[in-house]
Amino acid sequence: MTAEAEKPNIITSSLDFIVNWGRTNSLWPFPYGTACCAIEFMSTEVGRYDLSRIGSEYVRFTPRQSDVLLVAGTITYKQAPILKRIYEQMAEPRWVIAMGACACSGGFYDCYCTVPGIDHIIPVDVYIGGCPSRPEAFFDAMFDLQKKIKDESYMKQRAERVKEQLEMIKAKTAEAKANAQEFAQEKVAEFKGFVKEKEQNLVKKAQFWKE
Amino acid sequence: MKTAEEIFTALEEKFGAKRETLDKWGVTAIVSTGYLRNVVQFLKDDADVKLDMLVDIAGIDYLTYPNHEGPRFAVSYSFKSIANPGLRFRLKVLVSENSLKVPTLCGLYANANWYEREVYDQFGIVFDGHPDLRRLLNHVEFVGHPLRKDYPAQKRQWLSTNDYLLPALEKRLEDLGYKVVQRSKEVGTNDNEFLEGSIKE
Amino acid sequence: MIVLDKNGEKLNLMPLNVGPSHPATHGCLRFMAAMDGETIVASVEEIGYLHRGFEKMVERGTWQQVIPYTDRLNYCSAIMNNIAFCRAVEKMFGVEITERAKVLRVIVNELSRINDHFVCVAAAFQDLGGTTPFMYAFNPREEIMCIWEKLTGARLTNSYARIGGLYRDSYEGFEADVLAALDSTEKALKDLHACLDRNRIFLDRTVGIGKISAEKAISYGWTGPCLRACGVASDLRKDEPYYDYETYDWEVVVGTQGDCNDRLQVRLAEIEESVKIVRQALLRLTPGPVDIVDPRIRVPAHKLAYQDMEGLIGRFKSVYEGVRVPEGEYYCGSECANGELGFTIVSDGSGHPYRIKVRPPCLTQFAAFHDLVEGGQLADSMAVLSGLNIIAGELDR
Numbered sequence: 167m168t169a170e171a172e173k174p175n176i177i178t179s180s181l182d183f184i185v186n187w188g189r190t191n192s193l194w195p196f197p198y199g200t201a202c203c204a205i206e207f208m209s210t211e212v213g214r215y216d217l218s219r220i221g222s223e224y225v226r227f228t229p230r231q232s233d234v235l236l237v238a239g240t241i242t243y244k245q246a247p248i249l250k251r252i253y254e255q256m257a258e259p260r261w262v263i264a265m266g267a268c269a270c271s272g273g274f275y276d277c278y279c280t281v282p283g284i285d286h287i288i289p290v291d292v293y294i295g296g297c298p299s300r301p302e303a304f305f306d307a308m309f310d311l312q313k314k315i316k317d318e319s320y321m322k323q324r325a326e327r328v329k330e331q332l333e334m335i336k337a338k339t340a341e342a343k344a345n346a347q348e349f350a351q352e353k354v355a356e357f358k359g360f361v362k363e364k365e366q367n368l369v370k371k372a373q374f375w376k377e
Numbered sequence: 378m379k380t381a382e383e384i385f386t387a388l389e390e391k392f393g394a395k396r397e398t399l400d401k402w403g404v405t406a407i408v409s410t411g412y413l414r415n416v417v418q419f420l421k422d423d424a425d426v427k428l429d430m431l432v433d434i435a436g437i438d439y440l441t442y443p444n445h446e447g448p449r450f451a452v453s454y455s456f457k458s459i460a461n462p463g464l465r466f467r468l469k470v471l472v473s474e475n476s477l478k479v480p481t482l483c484g485l486y487a488n489a490n491w492y493e494r495e496v497y498d499q500f501g502i503v504f505d506g507h508p509d510l511r512r513l514l515n516h517v518e519f520v521g522h523p524l525r526k527d528y529p530a531q532k533r534q535w536l537s538t539n540d541y542l543l544p545a546l547e548k549r550l551e552d553l554g555y556k557v558v559q560r561s562k563e564v565g566t567n568d569n570e571f572l573e574g575s576i577k578e
Numbered sequence: 579m580i581v582l583d584k585n586g587e588k589l590n591l592m593p594l595n596v597g598p599s600h601p602a603t604h605g606c607l608r609f610m611a612a613m614d615g616e617t618i619v620a621s622v623e624e625i626g627y628l629h630r631g632f633e634k635m636v637e638r639g640t641w642q643q644v645i646p647y648t649d650r651l652n653y654c655s656a657i658m659n660n661i662a663f664c665r666a667v668e669k670m671f672g673v674e675i676t677e678r679a680k681v682l683r684v685i686v687n688e689l690s691r692i693n694d695h696f697v698c699v700a701a702a703f704q705d706l707g708g709t710t711p712f713m714y715a716f717n718p719r720e721e722i723m724c725i726w727e728k729l730t731g732a733r734l735t736n737s738y739a740r741i742g743g744l745y746r747d748s749y750e751g752f753e754a755d756v757l758a759a760l761d762s763t764e765k766a767l768k769d770l771h772a773c774l775d776r777n778r779i780f781l782d783r784t785v786g787i788g789k790i791s792a793e794k795a796i797s798y799g800w801t802g803p804c805l806r807a808c809g810v811a812s813d814l815r816k817d818e819p820y821y822d823y824e825t826y827d828w829e830v831v832v833g834t835q836g837d838c839n840d841r842l843q844v845r846l847a848e849i850e851e852s853v854k855i856v857r858q859a860l861l862r863l864t865p866g867p868v869d870i871v872d873p874r875i876r877v878p879a880h881k882l883a884y885q886d887m888e889g890l891i892g893r894f895k896s897v898y899e900g901v902r903v904p905e906g907e908y909y910c911g912s913e914c915a916n917g918e919l920g921f922t923i924v925s926d927g928s929g930h931p932y933r934i935k936v937r938p939p940c941l942t943q944f945a946a947f948h949d950l951v952e953g954g955q956l957a958d959s960m961a962v963l964s965g966l967n968i969i970a971g972e973l974d975r
Contacts, residue, residue, distance in 0.1 A: 198599060200606050200628055201971050202653035202734055205697065209723070209733075212716040227601040243536045244516040245598065245606065245627045251539075252599060274646070277631030278523045278532055279515065298653075298734050399907045399924075402669060429796055432911065435922040435935035443926055453922060455909045455937070459796050459810060462817035467909060488799040491945045499633075514626035514974055523634060530634050542610040545622040546593055549948065550581055550612055553620055559580035561593055 178321040185320040189233070189259065190312040191221040196232035196256070198249060201239030203266035203298040210301040220308055229255040234311065235288075238298075240268035241281045253288045261315070263307055264290045267297040378461045379425045385466075387426075392416050397469055405453070405467040413470055414480050420456060420466065421485060428456035428466055431482065434492035436500040440526040448473035450502060454482075472502055481507040499524035509548060516540060579612070589614055594956070598627045602705040602960040606970040609947065609959075616955050621948040625941075625974055632975040633934060640900025640929050641667060641741060649735035651936060652972040654697045655690035655915045657726075660739035665820065666910035666921045667741050670903050671875055678866040679743050680821045684859045685756065686729075686738060687821075688852040692763055693722050694915035694967075695803075695845040695852075699770065702842055702964035706783055711773045718763040725755050741901055742876030743869030753860050760853050767849060774842070784839035788950040788962035791836065798949075799942035802917025803848060804966060807833035807840035814913035826855050838958075838965040845967075875901055900929025909937075916940055916967055940966075940973040 195217075197207055211217050211225065226232040229252045241249055253262070264284050267273035270293045272282035284290060291314060294307045379387070381404035388394035392412045397405035408416050420428045432455040439445045450472040458464040470479055481504040482489035493504040494513040501522040504510060512519065516536040521528055547557050581589050597608035606627030612620045632651070636644045648663045649656040661683050668675060675683075700715035723733050728749055730736040738745050774780055790798075792808040805812055813830045815823040831847040833840030869876045873892030882889030905927035911920035917939030924933040943966045950966075951959040 201630075202650055204604075205653055206734055208697075208701075209716065209720065212713050214716075214720045227599075240628060240630050242627060242629055243534060244540070244629065247536060247539050248598060248627075275630045275635060277530055277635055278528070278534070279629050279631045282533075300733060397907070399905070401904070401906050402908045402910075405907065430799055430801075432799060432918065433909065433920055433922060433935065433937040435933075437907075437924055437933055442932060443928075453907070453909075455920070455922065457911075459812050462812065465909070486799065487794070487797040488942045488945050491941060512626075514629040516626070523631070530631070530638060540624060542595070542608075542622055542624055543593060545624075546610050546612055546620060547579070549620045549622050550591075553952075554584045555589070555619070556582040557579060558582055558588070561579040 178319075182319050182321055186316050186318060190315045193220075193222050193234050193261075193308070193311070193315075194224045194226045194232045195222050195234045195236045195263075196226055196229055196252070197236050197238060198252065199236075199238040200241065200245065201266075201268065203238035203269070206298040206301060207236065207238050207265070207304065210304050215301040215305070217305075217308075220305070220312070222308065229253075230257060232256065233260060235260065235262045236265055237262065237269045237284050238265040240273065240275060241284050241287070242279050243281060244279070246281055246287055249284065250287050259318075261291045261311055262288055263292045263294065263311065265294045265304060265307070266299050267295060270295065273297055378427075378464070381464060381466050384420070384426055384428075388416060388419075391419070397467075400467065403465060403467060405469055407469045407471065410470050410472070410479055413468070414482070414485070416468065417454070417482055417485055420468075426458075427460040428458050428464065430457050430459055431455075431486035431488055431492070432457050432465075434482075434489065434496055436496040436502055436524065438500060438524065438526045447471055450474065450477070450500060452479055452496060452502060477501060478503050478505050480505050483507055498522070501525070508552075509545070511545070581612075589619075591619055596959070602963055604701065604963075604968060604970060606974065607944065607963070607968060611951070611956065611959070613956065616957075618951050618954055618956060618959060621951055621959075623944060623947050625944065627974065628970040629974040630971075632936060636931050636934050638930070641903055641931060642896075642900060644931060644934065645739065645741075646735070646737050649737055650971050651938070651975065652694070652914060652916060652919070652940075652969045653734060654969060655694035656735045657686045657730075657738045658690045658694075658912075658914045659919060660737060661687055662910075662912035662914060662919045663921055664739040664741050665912055666908065666923055667901075667903055668875075669910055670906065670908050670923065670925065671742075672904075673742060673870055673872065673875060675743060675870060676867050678747075678864065679868040681859050681862050681864075682744060682748060682868060683739065684821050684823070684826075685856050685863075688856045688859070689722050689725070689756070689759070691852045691915045692849050693719055695849050696766070698964070698967035699842055699845055701967075702961070703773075703780075705960050705964040706780065708773070708777075708780070711770055714766050714769045714773070718759060718766045721755075721759040721762055725752070725759060728752075728755070740869070740876060742872065747868050748863075753863065756856065756860060760856060763849065763853055767846060770846060774846075781839065783958070783961050784842065784965070785837060786835070787838040787954065787958045788965060789835065789837045790946065790950060794946070794949065795836065798946040800917065800946070801939050801942070802913070802915070803831075803844045804841055804917065804943050806831060807844045808836035809834055814911060814918060820912070823855075826858050828854050838961050841965040902927060902929055903931075911937065914939065916969065916972070917943070919972075936972075936975055938972040938975060940968045944968050944973060 264270045269284050272280050292307045292311050294303050296303050385404050385406050388406050394406040394408045397407050420426050435453045437451045439449055448471040452470050454468040456466045493507055496502050497510055498512040498514055517540050518536050519534050579591050583589055591612040591614055594611050594613050597603035598606050608624045609621050611618045632647055636647055645660050648659040651659045696715040696719045700712045703711040726736055727733055730738045792810050795805050795808045811830045811832050828851045831844050833844045877896045878889040878892045883893040903925040905925055907924045909922045911918040920937030922935040926932040950962045
């Protein structure tokens with residue numbers, strides 16, 4: 167079953183196309199804005215640049231409803247566990263954009279308190295340079311991300327996931343079977359011992375009464 | 378209203394303040410830590426002075442300062458007057474490395490609380506009588522005091538889990554006159570396994 | 579948690595964590611509130627989520643290298659921070675900058691103030707659920723950003739001021755651009771007032787919310803628009819005038835109530851005053867040099883470096899060794915968008931700063947946050963927070 171799903175055919179590739187079309191054109195960002203880059207992101211949202219042109223209309227402040235984690239600004243060690251948790255709360259599929267020099271590498275804050283790049287904590291899909299990045303650069307990153315999403319295959323990912331799950335299930339059943347057998351053997355042995363004991367007891371009792 | 382120079386002469390007479398020669402642009406008085414609270418009380422309440430705003434508290438580490446004699450640390454207080462616009466005055470106390478103690482200004486100025494917490498965080502100077510001396514800017518697992526000159530700038534320290542604010546909240550409730558009967562657990566502080574493994578790598 | 583109040587009554591409070599990643603906390607603020615239903619009984623704040631080590635970093639570079647770091651203190655009005663820092667250092671040198679530089683600094687200062695206040699008001703509206711004013715306020719802001727691009731090459735973090743002058747003189751057509759930006763600022767102000775002044779929802783959510791008395795605000799060390807909203811006419815541009823601010827015709831805007839609405843209205847009125855100042859300053863803009871001529875303080879021009887021996891040496895020394903600020907300690911505060919931005923500077927006479935302590939205006943305002951929200955509703959805390967205009971870069975440095 168899995169081998170079939172991995173092969174591109176007319177159904178899977180067109181399904182991929184539709185799924186990717188939907189995903190690329192409704193990327194809802196989660197602006198994890200901490201510093202200067204967040205202000206530039208605000209400029210990107212409004213009037214002149216208008217992020218909603220490429221379908222990122224809704225800026226969502228909850229990780230459950232968003233697709234793109236946009237880390238805009240310096241991440242300090244105090245902030246790191248929170249960023250990590252937010253990333254883990256996001257539902258698949260999820261992508262991460264590191265906006266600005268600080269998020270990419272720590273920027274010019276090479277210091278005791280700043281994380282040298284968020285890729286120490288979470289995986290990153292697109293990096294944007296600049297301190298802060300211009301709105302144009304941000305758009306460029308969004309286009310890059312869209313290209314990346316278009317190359318992904320939903321069916322392949324699903325097949326892999328199914329494969330993993332099947333393997334997991336198989337392994338688990340085998341384990342359970344082995345456990346059950348062991349358990350049964352143990353029980354049988356126990357029961358045998360119990361019967362033997364009883365028999366011995368009976369023999370003893372019979373001897374006693376005989377005497 | 379007194380000028381800064383007149384305030385200094387008053388302090389000199391009353392508390393034996395010394396002039397800080399390094400400050401060539403304003404007036405800075407060096408006072409001993411024992412008198413600090415009295416001096417500040419005088420500056421704040423005296424009808425002719427009325428330095429009613431504490432502008433800033435800065436810690437200074439003189440470890441690598443050329444030709445420096447005397448204690449290693451200093452805490453500098455900047456005041457200004459709202460009642461008498463344009464009047465500024467600075468106080469300085471010298472703190473030796475052995476004692477590291479300065480009386481707190483909490484109770485006199487409301488913002489002294491956070492400023493002192495910051496100085497404690499960055500320099501390790503302990504403010505006697507401070508109600509809640511915790512770190513302000515660095516995280517709870519941080520060891521050392523980063524703005525001391527002997528702390529390497531790139532010595533990084535990871536934090537494994539988020540800061541715990543419930544004790545502070547309970548303290549605040551008690552300050553407001555409530556009595557905590559039953560404590561509650563903060564969600565998420567105990568299940569930090571998934572954070573610890575990944576973030577410390 | 580279960581607590582007993584003063585009368586011995588049992589209360590079941592819920593500790594609620596807000597932030598640091600919350601749409602209204604603007605990045606990196608966090609507070610924990612003990613909630614009785616919808617009412618905040620007690621609150622504690624936690625900061626430091628954007629502590630980037632400004633004070634440690636600046637000790638490693640030269641004096642000129644501090645300027646880009648100051649950009650990122652209050653990144654909504656970066657040029658103001660540059661100017662505040664350069665002014666402090668210039669005072670230590672004891673030099674007067676040229677007349678043209680003074681006027682240019684006043685112009686960019688006030689334009690930055692307009693920028694900053696627009697962000698604050700727009701974000702406050704956004705946090706309360708209004709999207710339209712956000713768009714209105716950002717239009718003139720974008721125009722000012724365009725001026726910054728032409729003037730300095732950067733949109734947000736400009737690094738325009740230099741010790742002893744400016745990065746460069748204004749470009750051709752600067753005045754016309756500024757005038758156009760001022761016009762659209764005034765238009766946006768009109769639109770904003772139309773949205774704000776008689777908006778029932780907005781007034782219900784801001785009037786009487788987060789009140790603070792003048793005495794308490796002073797004790798907390800509040801400065802800037804937040805203090806002026808409490809009715810204290812304290813403005814460093816009038817109290818300790820610099821760059822001839824006292825000779826311009828403008829007024830200190832003062833509020834009456836000290837509540838959230840006043841804080842936003844004071845900011846809007848200050849934009850009007852800033853527009854007035856810039857218009858007057860444009861008339862005073864006369865041709866002349868922007869840099870002082872002193873190779874020990876301001877780097878000689880490129881032209882001199884290529885043609886003149888002394889120019890080359892001056893440039894080399896000042897770039898590699900940094901300017902040598904006289905030995906000493908000094909505190910100098912300037913009136914920035916959020917209040918008094920002060921620098922306590924300790925110099926040991928070398929090319930590197932020995933210690934620079936920033937006095938951030940936001941810190942004192944956020945320190946009073948629990949006093950403003952306790953006893954109010956949870957939703958009000960967002961209005962209070964956005965009215966204070968806490969900029970995390972400045973708060974945590």
